[in-house]
Amino acid sequence: MLYQSQVLIGNEDCELTGVYRIVLAEDNSDFIWLLKLDTDPEHQRNNYLQNPKIFPKEKVRELITKDILTESTVDLPLIFQIDDETLIKQGHKKWIEERNKRHTIIKKLCDVAYEEMILCPYSKECRKFTKNCGYSHRTIVRLFLRYIAFNQNPQSLIPYRYFQGGRGVSKSDSGKKRGRPHNKVKNKEVRKYGINIKSHIASKIILANKKFPGQYAEGHRFIKENYFNIGWEINQYGVKTPILKPDSEIIKYGQYYYHAKKHEEYDHTPKRRLTTAEYYNTVRAKKGRSRDNIYLPAQCYQIDAWRVPVELVSSFDRSKKVGVAIVYVAIDVFSHQYVGLYVDIIEPSWEAIRQLYFNTFTDKVKYCKRYDISIKKEDWDADIIPYSLFLDRGSEMIGRLKREGLFLAGIKEIKTAPPRFAAAKGLVESCFNTLNKALKNVSGSFEKGCSSQKRRFAAWNAALTVDELTKLLINEILFLNSYAKKRQLLNPAMVKDKVLPYPSHIWKWGCDNLLIKGQKKSERELRIYLLHPEQATITNSGVRFRKLMYDSPLLREKGWFFKAKKGSWKVPIRFSIIDSDYIFVYDSENTPYECRLQESYKEYKNSNFVDLHIYQKEADLLTNNTKLQENRDQSEARKKSEQKKIASEAKKATKAANKTNTASKTKQLQDKGQNRIKEKNFRNALRAKEDRQFLDIKNKTIANKTDKSDRERDFEELYGDDHE
Numbered sequence: 001m002l003y004q005s006q007v008l009i010g011n012e013d014c015e016l017t018g019v020y021r022i023v024l025a026e027d028n029s030d031f032i033w034l035l036k037l038d039t040d041p042e043h044q045r046n047n048y049l050q051n052p053k054i055f056p057k058e059k060v061r062e063l064i065t066k067d068i069l070t071e072s073t074v075d076l077p078l079i080f081q082i083d084d085e086t087l088i089k090q091g092h093k094k095w096i097e098e099r100n101k102r103h104t105i106i107k108k109l110c111d112v113a114y115e116e117m118i119l120c121p122y123s124k125e126c127r128k129f130t131k132n133c134g135y136s137h138r139t140i141v142r143l144f145l146r147y148i149a150f151n152q153n154p155q156s157l158i159p160y161r162y163f164q165g166g167r168g169v170s171k172s173d174s175g176k177k178r179g180r181p182h183n184k185v186k187n188k189e190v191r192k193y194g195i196n197i198k199s200h201i202a203s204k205i206i207l208a209n210k211k212f213p214g215q216y217a218e219g220h221r222f223i224k225e226n227y228f229n230i231g232w233e234i235n236q237y238g239v240k241t242p243i244l245k246p247d248s249e250i251i252k253y254g255q256y257y258y259h260a261k262k263h264e265e266y267d268h269t270p271k272r273r274l275t276t277a278e279y280y281n282t283v284r285a286k287k288g289r290s291r292d293n294i295y296l297p298a299q300c301y302q303i304d305a306w307r308v309p310v311e312l313v314s315s316f317d318r319s320k321k322v323g324v325a326i327v328y329v330a331i332d333v334f335s336h337q338y339v340g341l342y343v344d345i346i347e348p349s350w351e352a353i354r355q356l357y358f359n360t361f362t363d364k365v366k367y368c369k370r371y372d373i374s375i376k377k378e379d380w381d382a383d384i385i386p387y388s389l390f391l392d393r394g395s396e397m398i399g400r401l402k403r404e405g406l407f408l409a410g411i412k413e414i415k416t417a418p419p420r421f422a423a424a425k426g427l428v429e430s431c432f433n434t435l436n437k438a439l440k441n442v443s444g445s446f447e448k449g450c451s452s453q454k455r456r457f458a459a460w461n462a463a464l465t466v467d468e469l470t471k472l473l474i475n476e477i478l479f480l481n482s483y484a485k486k487r488q489l490l491n492p493a494m495v496k497d498k499v500l501p502y503p504s505h506i507w508k509w510g511c512d513n514l515l516i517k518g519q520k521k522s523e524r525e526l527r528i529y530l531l532h533p534e535q536a537t538i539t540n541s542g543v544r545f546r547k548l549m550y551d552s553p554l555l556r557e558k559g560w561f562f563k564a565k566k567g568s569w570k571v572p573i574r575f576s577i578i579d580s581d582y583i584f585v586y587d588s589e590n591t592p593y594e595c596r597l598q599e600s601y602k603e604y605k606n607s608n609f610v611d612l613h614i615y616q617k618e619a620d621l622l623t624n625n626t627k628l629q630e631n632r633d634q635s636e637a638r639k640k641s642e643q644k645k646i647a648s649e650a651k652k653a654t655k656a657a658n659k660t661n662t663a664s665k666t667k668q669l670q671d672k673g674q675n676r677i678k679e680k681n682f683r684n685a686l687r688a689k690e691d692r693q694f695l696d697i698k699n700k701t702i703a704n705k706t707d708k709s710d711r712e713r714d715f716e717e718l719y720g721d722d723h724e
Helices: 041-045 057-065 084-089 093-119 124-129 137-149 199-211 216-227 253-262 276-283 350-361 364-369 400-409 422-438 452-460 466-483 492-496 503-513 523-529 553-557 599-604 609-627 632-658 672-694 710-719
Strands: 007-010 018-025 031-037 053-056 069-071 229-234 240-244 300-313 321-332 338-344 388-391 413-416 532-539 542-545 548-551 569-576 579-586 592-597
Touching: 007 057, 018 093, 018 137, 031 057, 031 137, 053 057, 057 069, 084 093, 093 124, 093 137, 199 216, 199 253, 216 229, 216 240, 216 253, 300 338, 300 350, 300 422, 300 452, 300 466, 321 350, 321 422, 321 466, 321 672, 338 350, 338 466, 350 400, 350 523, 350 532, 400 523, 400 532, 422 466, 466 503, 492 503, 523 672, 542 569, 542 579, 548 553, 548 579, 548 599, 553 592, 579 672, 592 599
Parallel strands: 300 388, 388 413
Antiparallel strands: 007 018, 007 069, 018 031, 031 053, 229 240, 300 321, 321 338, 532 542, 532 569, 542 548, 548 592, 569 579, 579 592
């Protein structure tokens, strides 16, 4: 027989594990509602109860017949049973009044809407009964469940505040020190966890904290050694050390930390919670626009670079993966027209930036023709050298010698953005999102911040080379220049002349109507001005630069080398970091003089300065090892060089073995770094060939072409015989 308020206890093998009370059992229904009771004192104290569960009557009867469910003959009482006299003695008379108030509300609710509160306690009908009762509906539901859980015992409605904290629990000495012990505490077990901090010890703590502000460990060590010792002794090394007191009489680190923090003098003036860069970037109000104080086309170009989220393949072997490319963009602030583009896989450097400058300041018809894209002059007419440039503060973009080259090319002013403040050049930053959307669906693309697995899938699906990616970006830029609406750029004069709100039309209108006299220079002059700047030394044997010697007939005629017999001096030069065959020396009038590598240094022909620097470092190391006795550092350097040699030989052997097998997609990614290096060397050779073509540099250092070094044969084997 199942009846209301019956208590059932379920075994562990049963679905109804624990103690349950039947809160609703109708005769005309096949189901009953069970409320789980919790005998844990902590749960009773915190008023923890679950909502009633519905269960079939037949299944409950079956579990009772199998003795899996048993009926409890004793009702579950309140663990914290408190009578009224105890509450009055403890001064909680108001709690008795609050309990009586709750009991009248819950008792009335049980008489009127008992079934509704069990079936659907948060319905609109139930909320009508609890309206204007002085408690929230959620509180009433919790009190109702607690009331019926303990068989409608009014004492269960005592405010929960009584059961919180340590009330009802007998206090005892736990044997642990918690805070500062009182002087009357006689328990020595408590005493050993610290000492009493009196006023004279607190003053010592304040002095130690002032001596070591913020360094609590150092302050604790100082006060322990200087104020908690019984004397000093001199050890065998002649060092004066303190003799500390027993551990029970020494201040603990936790005590020192507490009192040091307690007596610290805080500056209560409000502090800015961000760094200067974060403040300017996130908190400071953004005033103005990029186009403010810009009145002419080519008055200012904004330049920046970003890694395009597209995996690429090698140009000479499409089965090789080379990673992502870096895109350099220049945009005109007046018309929002793209005026320059350069794509490559080399890291940000002056070599890449100067290619962007050259593409920006020269004719775009020739630039597009290199990628088999035929355009007209008016389709992308942007070959004017600007008045100013707005750049990042990267070392590859700024520098005294690099600025001088830009000034020689015709730039009048160079501005830099604050550190980590992208909003300063928001125009060029916003174009990255525009170009990324155009590349979103190409093979090998991925989203920024994606997982490593998605990045691997993108590398497996990579199909574009650097040149093909450049073609895609050129087509996108041509479309944006011609059809991207820029209504906010139109002024009354443009509207009067019926200028279309497109960047190319705004650029053309500005050049025609604002009397723009754009600076233009020949490609050879720009190539020279945009070479890497540095300084070389004039000696009586020639021009010495990076342990190489260069010669020039014009400088010999001027008598520079003869004057250098009395003393050498430094002169500014410009050179290509990927070609060591030539440099350009400048005199006081900024006139360039071409200097070629001397015949005695022909073994360095067709090499770049990066490899040359590595070779010279290795040669210096070998020379020093032959003169000096080996020491630990030299043996470690030798060990590393041998390890590198073993690793390189292992890679070569593995690569040769993999050629006979069909490589999987995962194995194709293992050689990505090495393929990237080969791709860089390949593209460096192409740029070196292009520079030599525009600079009219001829090979005059090798007299006998049949007598070639190993470096030259390797160069021709990799890039062909037409590298001159």
